[in-house]
Each structure stands twice: as C-alpha cells, then as structure tokens.
Amino acid sequence: MATHAQPAAPEPVQEPVSTPWASLDRRQVVELTLPGVLIGLLGGVILGVVVAGGGQPLDVGLFAGLTLGVPLGVAGAGYEILVAKGRIPLGMLTPVALYWAVAFTLARVFQTGLLDLYAGSEVAVPYGWLDFLAYQALVSVGFGIGYWWLHENFAPLWWIRIRERNPVADHLLRVKLQVVGAVEARRARRAKRRR
Amino acid sequence: MSAESGVAGPVTVDAQGEERVWRAGKLPPMKIRKLPEAPAAAHVLGPAMILVALGVGFGETYLWPRLVIVFGADIRWLFTVGVIVQTVVMLEMARYAMATGESIFFGAARVWIPLMWMFFAIAALVYIWPGHISGGAEALEEITGISWQVSATVGLLIIGVMFTVVRYVYNFIEGLLAFAVGVLVIGSAIVGAMVGSLHDLGVTVAGTVRFDTGIPSEAFTAAFFPVVVGALAFAGPSGMQQMWYTLWLRDKGAGMGSHIPKVRGLLHANEEETVPEAGSMFDVDDPDEMRKWQGWRKWVTFDALVLFFGITMLVTIIFTVMALNAAELNPDARSALLEGDRDAALPAMGDAFEQAASYFDTLFFIFIAIVGFKASVGLFDAFARGQSDMTYYFLPGARRLKMSYLYALYLWFVIIFGIIILNWGPADGPTSILDILAFLSAFVMGAYCLTLAVVNNKMLPKKLRPHWAFTVVLVLGGLGYLTAIMYSVIKYGVSDIG
Numbered sequence: 001m002a003t004h005a006q007p008a009a010p011e012p013v014q015e016p017v018s019t020p021w022a023s024l025d026r027r028q029v030v031e032l033t034l035p036g037v038l039i040g041l042l043g044g045v046i047l048g049v050v051v052a053g054g055g056q057p058l059d060v061g062l063f064a065g066l067t068l069g070v071p072l073g074v075a076g077a078g079y080e081i082l083v084a085k086g087r088i089p090l091g092m093l094t095p096v097a098l099y100w101a102v103a104f105t106l107a108r109v110f111q112t113g114l115l116d117l118y119a120g121s122e123v124a125v126p127y128g129w130l131d132f133l134a135y136q137a138l139v140s141v142g143f144g145i146g147y148w149w150l151h152e153n154f155a156p157l158w159w160i161r162i163r164e165r166n167p168v169a170d171h172l173l174r175v176k177l178q179v180v181g182a183v184e185a186r187r188a189r190r191a192k193r194r195r
Numbered sequence: 196m197s198a199e200s201g202v203a204g205p206v207t208v209d210a211q212g213e214e215r216v217w218r219a220g221k222l223p224p225m226k227i228r229k230l231p232e233a234p235a236a237a238h239v240l241g242p243a244m245i246l247v248a249l250g251v252g253f254g255e256t257y258l259w260p261r262l263v264i265v266f267g268a269d270i271r272w273l274f275t276v277g278v279i280v281q282t283v284v285m286l287e288m289a290r291y292a293m294a295t296g297e298s299i300f301f302g303a304a305r306v307w308i309p310l311m312w313m314f315f316a317i318a319a320l321v322y323i324w325p326g327h328i329s330g331g332a333e334a335l336e337e338i339t340g341i342s343w344q345v346s347a348t349v350g351l352l353i354i355g356v357m358f359t360v361v362r363y364v365y366n367f368i369e370g371l372l373a374f375a376v377g378v379l380v381i382g383s384a385i386v387g388a389m390v391g392s393l394h395d396l397g398v399t400v401a402g403t404v405r406f407d408t409g410i411p412s413e414a415f416t417a418a419f420f421p422v423v424v425g426a427l428a429f430a431g432p433s434g435m436q437q438m439w440y441t442l443w444l445r446d447k448g449a450g451m452g453s454h455i456p457k458v459r460g461l462l463h464a465n466e467e468e469t470v471p472e473a474g475s476m477f478d479v480d481d482p483d484e485m486r487k488w489q490g491w492r493k494w495v496t497f498d499a500l501v502l503f504f505g506i507t508m509l510v511t512i513i514f515t516v517m518a519l520n521a522a523e524l525n526p527d528a529r530s531a532l533l534e535g536d537r538d539a540a541l542p543a544m545g546d547a548f549e550q551a552a553s554y555f556d557t558l559f560f561i562f563i564a565i566v567g568f569k570a571s572v573g574l575f576d577a578f579a580r581g582q583s584d585m586t587y588y589f590l591p592g593a594r595r596l597k598m599s600y601l602y603a604l605y606l607w608f609v610i611i612f613g614i615i616i617l618n619w620g621p622a623d624g625p626t627s628i629l630d631i632l633a634f635l636s637a638f639v640m641g642a643y644c645l646t647l648a649v650v651n652n653k654m655l656p657k658k659l660r661p662h663w664a665f666t667v668v669l670v671l672g673g674l675g676y677l678t679a680i681m682y683s684v685i686k687y688g689v690s691d692i693g
C-alpha cells in the first residue's frame with residue numbers, strides 16, 4: 001500500500017474473530033471474494049501469456065491458463081471466505097502459506113491430471129507423482145508469499161471501496177484498526193512499567 | 196568530542212544556548228526532535244520493496260543462471276555471500292537514515308565533503324546512460340518485433356510524465372512496484388512449478404548453503420573471472436541502489452525522515468514545505484525514545500530479512516532451477532557458453548532455455564524486458580533524487596530552488612539526454628569509456644561499504660552505533676568488492692563485469 005509510515009498501521013490478528021458473515025447475501029459474498037479470485041486468475045493469465053507468447057498455439061495457451069487460473073481463482077475465493085468467516089487470521093503469513101501449500105498443490109494436480117489424460121504420464125509427470133507432489137508443495141510457498149503480498153497491499157483498498165454496503169468488509173477494516181489500538185496500548189503499558 | 200574536531204560529540208545546546216543539538220562533523224548540527232512511533236505491524240511494507248524490485252534484475256535472471264549452466268549449482272554459495280553482505284549494508288544504511296533523516300550522501304559529507312562529490316560524479320558518469328532501458332527494449336524487440344529505439348523512447352517519455360504529474364513521487368513508485376514485485380513472485384512460482392523437479396530444487400538449495408565447494412578453476416580465466424565478480428556484485432542491489440535506499444526511507448517517513456518534506460512531482464512542487472538545513476536526531480538518553488527506536492529497527496529488520504533476503508533468494512532459486520533444467524536438456528549450452536564470446540551469451544542463454552521448453556526463451560526475454568523497464572523506472576527516480584539531494588544541500592545557491600524543482604530538473608535532463616543517446620549515440624556510453632564505467636559501478640560498492648562503516652561508527656551517538664560484527668561485514672565486504680575488481684583489472688586486464 002502506498003502509504004507514508006504511520007503509527008496507525010495495521011497489525012495481524014493473532015486469533016480468529018467472529019464476523020457478521022451470516023448477514024451477507026450472495027452478491028455481498030461474491031464481491032468479498034473478488035481479491036482472491038483476481039489474484040488466482042492472475043496466475044492463470046501469467047501462465048497463458050508465457051505459453052502462448054512462446055509460440056504455442058493460442059488454444060494451448062488458453063488451456064494452460066484456464067486449467068491453472070480457474071482452480072487458483074476458486075481457491076482464492078475459498079481463502080477470502082475463510083477470512084470473512086473468521087476461520088483464518090487476518091494478515092499473517094504462515095496461515096496463507098499453509099493454505100496455499102494445499103490449494104496450490106491441488107490446483108497443479110488438477111491441471112496435470114488433465115494433461116496426463118491427454119498426453120500421458122511420461123509428459124505430465126516425468127519424475128512420478130510422489131516427486132511431483134513434494135515439489136509442488138515446496139514451490140507453493142513462493143505462490144503463497146506472492147498471494148500474501150498482493151492481498152496485503154491491495155485487498156484493503158477494495159474493502160474501503162465496498163465497506164458502506166458490505167458489513168464484513170467494514171468489519172475486517174475495523175479489526176485491523178482495533179488491533180493497532182491494542183498494540184499501541186500494550187506498548188504504552190510496557191513503557192510505563194519500564195519507567 | 197567537539198564539532199570543531201570534526202568528530203561526533205554528545206547532545207548539547209547550540210550556539211545560542213536555546214536548543215539541544217547533535218554535532219556530527221563540521222556540517223550544521225542536527226536539532227533534537229521527537230522520534231515518531233514505528234508502524235505497529237512489522238509487515239507494513241517498507242522501501243525494501245523498491246530495493247527488491249530494482250535488485251531482482253539482471254544478476255538474478257541472467258548472470259547467475261548463466262554461471263549455473265556453466266559451473267553447476269555448487270557455485271551458488273557465492274550468491275549467498277553477496278546477498279548476506281547486501282542485507283547487512285541495507286540494515287546499516289537504514290540505521291543512519293532513520294536515526295538522522297539524512298541520506299548517506301549527507302553522511303559521507305559529514306565525514307569529508309569531497310567524498311560526497313565523488314559519489315555525485317560517479318552517479319553522473321554511470322547512470323546517465325540509458326543502457327538498462329535499451330537492454331529491456333532489445334528483449335522486447337526479440338518478442339514483438341517493435342523497434343527497440345521506439346519502445347525505449349516511448350518508455351522514457353512515459354516515465355518522465357508519470358513522475359511529473361503525481362503529487363508524491365514515492366507513493367506512486369511504491370504502489371507501482373508493489374504490484375510488479377507481486378507479479379514477479381507469483382510468476383516465478385508458477386513457472387518454477389511447471390519446470391524443474393525435486394532433484395533440481397535439492398541441488399539448488401544445497402549449492403546455496405554449501406560453503407565448502409570453492410570456486411571452480413575454470414572460473415579463473417579472463418573470460419569468466421570478471422563474470423564471477425560481476426555476478427557477486429549483482430547479487431541483490433548493485434551499483435548505488437543501496438545509497439538511494441536512504442532517500443526512499445526518508446520519503447517513506449521512516450524514523451527521523453518524518454521531519455523532512457517529501458519530494459513532489461513537478462506539477463505539485465510549489466506545495467513543498469520548507470526543507471531544514473540538515474537532518475535531526477532524537478534524545479538517545481530518553482528510554483521512551485529508545486523504545487521507539489527499537490520499534491523502527493524491528494520494522495526495517497523485517498523488511499531486510501523477509502522482503503529483501505527472502506524474496507531475492509526465492510526468485511533466484513526458481514531461476515536456478517530453470518537454468519539447471521535447461522542445462523540438463525541441452526548439454527551443448529554449457530560448451531557454447533564456455534567457448535562463445537560474451538556478446539553471444541544472451542542469445543546462447545535464449546537458445547539454452549528454448550531447448551528446455553518451446554516457451555522458455557520467450558519467458559527469458561519477457562523477464563529481461565520487464566527487468567529493463569522496471570529498472571529504468573526506479574533508477575531514473577533514484578538518480579534524480581540523489582543528485583538533487585546533494586545539489587540542494589551542498590551546491591551554493593541551489594537552495595533558491597525547491598528540492599522538487601531540482602528533482603524535476605535532473606529527471607528531465609536524464610530523460611532527454613537518454614532519448615538523444617538512444618536514437619543517435621551509444622546506449623551504454625561511449626565505447627572508449629565503457630571499461631571505466633563498468634569499473635566505477637563495482638568500485639562504488641566497495642567505496643560505500645567503507646564509507647558506511649565510518650559514518651555509522653563516527654557520526655551517530657554511541658547508543659545507536661552498529662554491533663562490531665556488522666562493522667566487520669561492512670569492512671570485509673568493501674575490501675572484497677575492491678579487491679575483486681582490482682584483481683580482475685590487474686590480472687586479466689578486464690573491468691567489464693557484465
């Protein structure tokens with residue numbers, strides 16, 4: 001986020017919190033999932049552009065982009081819903097990395113499974129499925145960090161935009177601000193004790 | 196000790212006995228001001244993000260994959276050493292900038308003013324040539340066929356207009372590069388997932404942390420020793436990027452930087468507040484101020500370790516996995532790179548990657564193009580920022596202009612000069628001085644390491660000075676850069692380390 005460093009900066013929530021999730025209608029849920037869906041689709045777009053730009057036929061690029069982008073987009077929506085329900089703490093890197101260790105690996109299994117049906121195992125998984133799964137789980141950490149980075153920088157800007165009509169977005173922003181207050185108070189208490 | 200001796204002294208009153216100041220060198224003393232609270236969250240991103248965006252570039256996407264194809268992953272320990280030194284440099288640059296609100300150029304001037312002018316001259320000699328954008332534009336031409344002169348000229352004009360119309364230049368560049376870094380990390384992870392294997396990853400990680408493998412004897416040749424030195428210098432931010440980081444920190448409002456006005460785009464330059472004649476210092480005897488200082492150190496350490504060290508390592512590990520995969524599928528690439536002249540290295544790398552997968556060479560050129568344009572955005576801003584900072588404070592009469600006007604002056608000078616050179620001159624600089632420019636860009640890294648060690652140990656209050664181990668890393672790093680480049684020149688007569 002392009003901000004001047006301020007004391008009133010957000011702090012990750014340590015414990016999951018309850019949110020006004022139950023009051024949302026379908027449209028409100030969909031707009032909450034938008035950041036996660038877009039970041040997931042971005043992954044598919046990057047792959048599609050690279051494959052198509054590399055001289056492969058357009059349909060091959062489209063196939064590669066869609067078979068990865070769609071599952072990543074769905075997983076991104078799932079992440080946003082879990083955050084909105086208070087099941088995943090806001091802003092912390094570790095839960096994001098763990099979530100994507102599973103979700104990214106599953107998305108790659110989905111994509112590679114389709115390729116396996118089309119081109120056979122020798123092309124899809126030349127080193128075998130076990131090697132493939134372990135490797136994807138490790139590489140997923142990179143995707144998790146990238147997802148966290150983009151989410152932390154840009155999702156709050158979207159929440160600010162929809163907070164008037166979406167109580168969960170409003171709640172998530174308030175949680176961030178409340179945590180800042182708690183951290184400031186804790187610091188003040190610590191400083192007082194030292195004196 | 197007193198200001199008269201030119202060495203830092205204790206907090207005291209100024210000549211009128213009115214205000215407490217910190218005296219460091221013979222330049223104007225720093226007034227004692229309140230240190231603001233550090234951001235409550237460690238993960239509020241700092242300017243390391245810009246350093247990552249600039250630093251993950253030519254070295255990581257080209258020089259290191261090339262070395263790995265030729266020598267194998269075992270040589271990667273050198274990269275680890277380079278990034279560790281750069282991480283320490285970053286933390287120490289931040290120490291001075293956050294404690295004083297001054298750039299490291301100002302800090303160098305507090306030691307000896309000609310030292311600062313040396314950095315000014317090196318920046319002017321090395322960074323006015325539009326080589327980085329022409330490199331990116333040439334890669335774009337490989338993919339799209341668009342003439343590199345056209346795309347580079349348009350790119351330069353877009354950069355100039357962008358930095359002219361925005362209110363706060365820093366906010367704009369941070370937002371833009373935050374998105375670029377996110378895409379780079381996600382893109383690298385996805386491409387890494389498509390290629391490579393558990394074995395490649397294991398070999399890469401082992402090569403990164405095994406320090407007992409040494410340097411292959413083939414590296415000690417006129418063709419490759421300069422490349423090894425260059426790869427070491429290009430691990431993370433190269434040239435003067437770390438020095439400019441202190442200016443971005445100031446505009447971010449980090450530590451005492453909050454007392455200095457931010458640089459504005461030319462259209463908003465008249466809104467600029469009064470710039471103080473020097474930085475400021477906080478009361479290091481006040482426990483509450485020291486508590487806040489620890490908060491800032493924690494913030495910048497997170498920036499250095501997670502963003503800078505972590506992301507740089509992540510991206511380069513993935514690129515190394517790609518390079519290993521390319522070398523495995525195309526064994527001829529290694530001998531071609533070993534035998535080929537250095538001008539042929541870029542196409543040879545493209546060929547190597549193409550053998551690995553049909554889209555690999557395109558991907559390689561896409562990354563080189565992005566790196567070129569991304570570097571231009573950051574480097575033009577940085578160059579204008581650094582030169583205007585030194586001019587404003589140290590060129591007599593320059594303060595009649597606002598800092599933002601000086602910034603715009605340098606920015607448009609370098610852009611117009613760049614357009615002229617791109618279309619009618621040598622993009623990297625005149626051939627006759629190319630070796631000198633390459634030498635200077637490595638030399639400056641050694642010079643700033645040693646300067647930083649002196650500045651932080653002489654110009655800061657004792658309580659804020661670095662741990663001796665950090666000083667040792669700075670001194671050894673500085674001597675290492677200088678020795679390597681000198682050895683390259685004396686033994687092999689080569690200073691072009693690209």
